Amino acid sequence: MDILIKNGRVIDPASKLDQKADVLIGGGIIKEVKNSLKTKAATIIDAKGKLVVPGLIDVHTHLREPGHEEEETIASGTRAAARGGVTSVLCMPNTHPPLDNAPAVEFVLLKAQKEGLVNVFPIGCITKNSDGAELAEIGVLKRAGVVAISDDGNPVMNSLVMRRALEYTKMFNLAVISHCEDKDLSKNGAMNESYTSMVLGLRGIPRQSEDIMVSRDIMLAELTGGHLHVAHVSTAGSVELIRQAKAKKIKVTAETCPHYFTLSEESVTNYNTNTKMKPPLRSAEDIVAIKQGLADGTIDCIATDHAPHTEKNKEYDLAPFGIIGLETLLGLVATELVEKKVINWAKAISLLSTNPARIFGLNSRGSLKPGSVADITIIDPDKKYKLKASDFLSKSKNSPFIDYPLQGLADMTIVGGKPVWSLKDGINP
Numbered sequence: 236m237d238i239l240i241k242n243g244r245v246i247d248p249a250s251k252l253d254q255k256a257d258v259l260i261g262g263g264i265i266k267e268v269k270n271s272l273k274t275k276a277a278t279i280i281d282a283k284g285k286l287v288v289p290g291l292i293d294v295h296t297h298l299r300e301p302g303h304e305e306e307e308t309i310a311s312g313t314r315a316a317a318r319g320g321v322t323s324v325l326c327m328p329n330t331h332p333p334l335d336n337a338p339a340v341e342f343v344l345l346k347a348q349k350e351g352l353v354n355v356f357p358i359g360c361i362t363k364n365s366d367g368a369e370l371a372e373i374g375v376l377k378r379a380g381v382v383a384i385s386d387d388g389n390p391v392m393n394s395l396v397m398r399r400a401l402e403y404t405k406m407f408n409l410a411v412i413s414h415c416e417d418k419d420l421s422k423n424g425a426m427n428e429s430y431t432s433m434v435l436g437l438r439g440i441p442r443q444s445e446d447i448m449v450s451r452d453i454m455l456a457e458l459t460g461g462h463l464h465v466a467h468v469s470t471a472g473s474v475e476l477i478r479q480a481k482a483k484k485i486k487v488t489a490e491t492c493p494h495y496f497t498l499s500e501e502s503v504t505n506y507n508t509n510t511k512m513k514p515p516l517r518s519a520e521d522i523v524a525i526k527q528g529l530a531d532g533t534i535d536c537i538a539t540d541h542a543p544h545t546e547k548n549k550e551y552d553l554a555p556f557g558i559i560g561l562e563t564l565l566g567l568v569a570t571e572l573v574e575k576k577v578i579n580w581a582k583a584i585s586l587l588s589t590n591p592a593r594i595f596g597l598n599s600r601g602s603l604k605p606g607s608v609a610d611i612t613i614i615d616p617d618k619k620y621k622l623k624a625s626d627f628l629s630k631s632k633n634s635p636f637i638d639y640p641l642q643g644l645a646d647m648t649i650v651g652g653k654p655v656w657s658l659k660d661g662i663n664p
């Protein structure tokens with residue numbers, strides 16, 4: 236059955252559209268986008284006062300299945316995504332077992348088809364068992380359906396292995412997503428290395444741990460012509476290195492996460508383990524640089540690095556790294572970037588949908604052009620709210636943004652033409 240979304244402000248950077256219009260969808264695709272569309276026999280959704288945008292795409296999600304289903308599953312993670320306005324997730328391969336072989340990738344795809352509420356695009360490992368030693372069978376992974384490769388959670392410390400990965404993936408048109416961390420420099424660290432870490436008595440992770448690897452990987456991308464995608468940029472140094480690499484036309488793209496433009500290391504002062512992640516929260520100057528990088532196009536995407544953990548109730552030093560993010564992504568982008576006039580809505584949608592689809596080759600997504608897959612997020616930009624721990628649909632509740640004042644949230648999430656979440660009715664399985 237056709238659905239007509241009426242009276243919304245339609246923002247589609249891929250077709251340079253930002254105006255009041257109606258969107259007609261049917262058969263799982265976008266049929267028409269036009270002012271005052273008339274049609275019979277359609278379900279009508281009134282989007283007056285709301286934004287109608289291509290569905291958000293999170294290029295960095297940990298779904299934890301297989302292996303840690305107590306923390307998250309494909310079912311629970313995709314429900315959290317739908318609630319957050321996210322219609323597609325790219326899931327990281329550091330599961331147990333890891334996604335370094337075709338059957339493992341096929342398992343995730345099958346499970347997602349059966350139990351997932353939004354689209355799931357698996358990322359395969361760079362190296363076997365993600366241990367950085369020997370390349371995984373990248374061609375086999377590509378045929379099984381991966382959209383990129385990454386050893387996320389771990390850096391590829393061996394430069395020759397990283398070089399081979401960037402060379403080899405060129406054949407398959409896949410990006411290599413790099414978790415940029417020099418493990419020797421970051422060893423035993425729990426937070427950003429600074430005066431604050433000294434005062435708190437916590438071991439530090441210097442910015443150089445990230446910057447050195449970003450620098451190395453850019454050099455290897457230049458050497459090989461491979462596509463490097465830098466995950467979770469957290470430092471001013473990384474932003475500058477990526478800016479220079481892009482000026483030299485090196486094939487590099489990058490993402491940051493909402494916590495890196497929202498919170499600084501000062502948040503660690505209360506030893507809340509939900510401020511512990513890798514890379515760590517940095518300083519106020521880094522936040523300024525990241526916002527600048529988002530505004531000027533140096534950083535291409537905003538991803539969550541959604542990392543569910545149930546074992547956060549520990550001493551700061553011992554707690555695992557990572558926080559959940561699918562349900563606060565949109566609110567933090569709206570509150571911290573759009574409301575504070577760092578970027579406008581069109582730019583925000585580029586960072587959350589248009590660019591992710593283009594970078595990872597998710598054809599016919601990330602756009603509202605007729606013929607595109609009808610993945611759509613309807614956003615209430617004015618809604619003010621706070622989330623309690625019990626509000627999260629994710630199985631894990633490890634968020635530093637519990638009770639954080641937010642503005643802007645998903646009013647409805649439509650995947651392949653089907654509303655899977657709405658504020659009014661909740662989840663529609």
Ligand SMILES: [Zn+2]
Nearest residue numbers: 387388414466
């Ligand atoms: Zn990582």
Ligand SMILES: [Zn+2]
Nearest residue numbers: 327387388540
């Ligand atoms: Zn990650």
